[in-house]
Amino acid sequence: MSESCCGDTGSTTGATLTATASVALVGNPNVGKSTLFNAATGARQRVGNWPGTTVGVTEGEWRLDPGHALRLIDLPGTYSLLPISPDEAVTRDALYDPGNPPDVVVAVADAANLARSLYLVSQVLEVGLPVVVALTMTDIAADRGIDVDPQRLSMALGVPVATVNARNGNGTAALAHAVGEALTLRTVPASPRLDAIGDADSLADDDDPELLVAERRYAWAHEVLAQTVGESRATTTLSDRVDRVLTHRWFGVPIFLAVMWAVFELTTTVAAPLQDRLGDFVTGTVADGVRGFLTELHAPEPVVGLLCDGVINGVGQLLSFVPLMLIMFMLLGLLEDSGYMARAAFVADRLMRTMGLPGRAFLPLIVGFGCNVPAISGTRVLANPRHRMLTALLIPFVSCNARLVVYMMLASVFFEQGAGTVVFAMYVVSIALVVVMGLLLRGTLFRDMASEPLVLDLPPYRRPSLRVLGMHTRQKMSGFLRTASGIIVATVTVVWLLASIPLGAGTFGHVDPADSVLGGVSSAISPIFAPAGFDDWHASAALTTGFVAKEAVVATVAQSYSMDDPGDGGAPAPLADALRDTFDHSSGGHALPAVLAFMIFLLAYTPCMTTLAVLRQEVGTRMTLFSVALQLSVAWVLAVAVFQVGRIFW
Incomplete structure (x- = not known):
């Protein structure tokens, strides 16, 4: 599995990397986004409210190399750019900010749950900003019998893809290189084709447009999966076996x-x-x-x-x-x-x-x-x-x-x-x-x-x-x-x-x-x-x-x-x-x-x-x-x- 590869679609404009360039980290909860942010910025961080809100956003200095540094923004985790809570609204507003949008978006995707991450990636690709995908949790995916090919994923998405393990530092240099190139070339990716359901003109009167669009996004995500993920084998992981005890109804x-x-x-x-x-x-x-x-x-x-x-x-x-x-x-x-x-x-x-x-x-x-x-x-x-x-x-x-x-x-x-x-x-x-x-x-x-249930992705057990x-x-x-x-x-x-x-x-x-x-x-x-x-x-x-x-x-x-x-x-x-x-x-x-x-x-x-x-x-x-x-x-x-x-x- 290669560390990084780059897509080459879309138009380019000349630009140079500056110390004031900003990069936004976007991803679902529990995909390793904050771990990646901490690894990139170390102690060079601060927490402040997003302009016009009381929602805290963490920012830090990311030094790509001794001569270049940029502003890294860790946006709140979200499953969609259609927000249902104030912190998710900040992520959407940050990407669509007409006055000061980020120069590059790093979409963090979980290789072990790639379809769900690709749903958000499909929306990020439509924003109209340079995008780099950071593929995390590849070791967990391998344990579950899932083999993601980053080169094919890059070709399918039309953007650079870097495989990253922020916990041990593997792949962070490749990600930094991909971000540096994206800042220099300013390549805007093509929007994904969401035509798996049909055209908007063919909608029935009782069809829900938002639901149909969501179905199209998932259909597109599964098409990308079919092109990039090898044959998966069902396995029962150690995490699954341990969870049967630690999350047991009576023993937990x-x-x-x-x-x-x-x-x-x-x-x-x-x-x-x-x-x-x-x-x-x-x-x-x-x-x-x-x-x-x-x-x-x-x-x-x-x-x-x-x-x-x-x-x-x-x-x-x-x-x-x-x-x-x-x-x-x-x-x-x-x-x-x-x-x-x-x-x-x-x-x-x-x-x-x-x-x-x-x-x-x-x-x-x-x-x-x-x-x-x-x-x-x-x-x-x-x-x-x-x-x-x-x-x-x-x-x-x-x-x-x-x-x-x-x-x-x-x-x-x-x-x-x-x-x-x-x-x-x-x-x-x-x-x-x-x-x-x-x-x-x-x-x-x-x-x-009325109460509502907790929807929580349980991360795999890891050696600290x-x-x-x-x-x-x-x-x-x-x-x-x-x-x-x-x-x-x-x-x-x-x-x-x-x-x-x-x-x-x-x-x-x-x-x-x-x-x-x-x-x-x-x-x-x-x-x-x-x-x-x-x-x-x-x-x-x-x-x-x-x-x-x-x-x-x-x-x-x-x-x-x-x-x-x-x-x-x-x-x-x-x-x-x-x-x-x-x-x-x-x-x-x-x-x-x-x-x-x-x-x-x-x-x-x-x-x-x-x-x-x-x-x-x-x-x-x-x-x-x-x-x-x-x-x-x-x-x-x-x-x-x-x-x-x-x-x-x-």
Whole structure:
């Protein structure tokens, strides 16, 4: 099988490759489009909204060779250029943009499901832009007994075809060469002949023109298949045999839960020692060194307090979770790259639909376990506006990675060896909460809405690629650190300032935080949480900054305790001991149910201000305010219930 070949039909015009040239990636979902994009652009990417919409589109710089680079656009996956959802409309609009169309379209086609990909290719060929076809999944096609000849496919389509395996880099150079030639020659392909059904004049009165055109496209696709695909042999693949177990009606859900429990247990077991050492180094060695250096320079005491008690202590506590997040991202990347996460969505969808939730809505809900912000944006894959609104209202109850950092801090302090199981339980509670709230909303505000099944292509199981895994982990970690660093530095600065301003006696920078503006405001709020067992200003302050971002909870906790007056002239108590004393005192000796109640409240209340901003874009101001009120009410009720029931047993 050759790596690439080029068609030679159509007219050409002279043009030169420029650094501002743009290439659009178009393809069905799960054909390897995003993997190809990541391989081509590496870390040179950014995500922004398509002009005139709120749909996010990823762009990156693709360096064809040392002298040439272009703008690569990863458009949302679609099965057709006749859109049924906002993200599919962006793909159509991008190709038909009269003001700034892409210079070349790379149509990504799945060799294992070529007929379905060719349906979209037939529409792309009619756009009137230079086209290159990237043929992916050829190894999977071979395993299924399907042999696609790229040379014949190129001749049948009249455009260059490059066989690509982005996971290992094979064929990417050939694709780059084909794209470079297409940019230079500007060859516009001929439109496919869709005359398999007959002329439009011969339509009967009751014929549906759109349906007939679709039938013509499929007929054309099968004609192309007959010319390019050798004799196929029916085979039962390893993926098929494994799926009989992992997607089983009864076994699928328990297996999924067991896999996720193993992920959290392994993460906490491996990361805990690294986390302790890194935390002690940053908040101990580094902070003491900086404090000593600033003291020798006779720096003003407020500056020393801000840097040591504020920035270093708050940011350092968050940085101690870098090993945990790194291991978590790697494990989840393994599951995703192997193909298992798509099966998890399939299994969970079956469960969710029995609870009355729309089937396809589970896709953005899955994304929410990483971050609620792109998950809410991802509701645009749903064609029904009511489905989009309901799913957007449920996503804030999905436990994101930012909450994971707080879970880990509290679970490792209070539950030690059982920390992994406790964190896993929080995610189970999150899923249950989504189901219950979905049923509640479906029975009230959305009672007139009909559900729809999930249509999902299950990708084949693959051996995880170290290259793809490394890129996935690096992108996730850089995103986490980039988001957290800016928010945390700003938050700890504000917290330090509020904790340094006295409410009564004292001077700026010389006040017990409990008697400061921060302590006073937090103390006024804390009685609300007395029924939940954490009536303490430290907890209230942390939950307040958590409205900005959940990463700020850890920094605020660490900072507020580090600034506490020890009372005897010594150093403040270690954070773990201080946390145990606080929850034991505020709960009347029932620390474990109190800390569980705190974690439940953290899970259910408003994720962050960015989530609210995106939610407002999707559902409007009125429904966003309703969402906040709902989240706070549910969080408080659940926290009180957990503590009041838990204190009976602990």
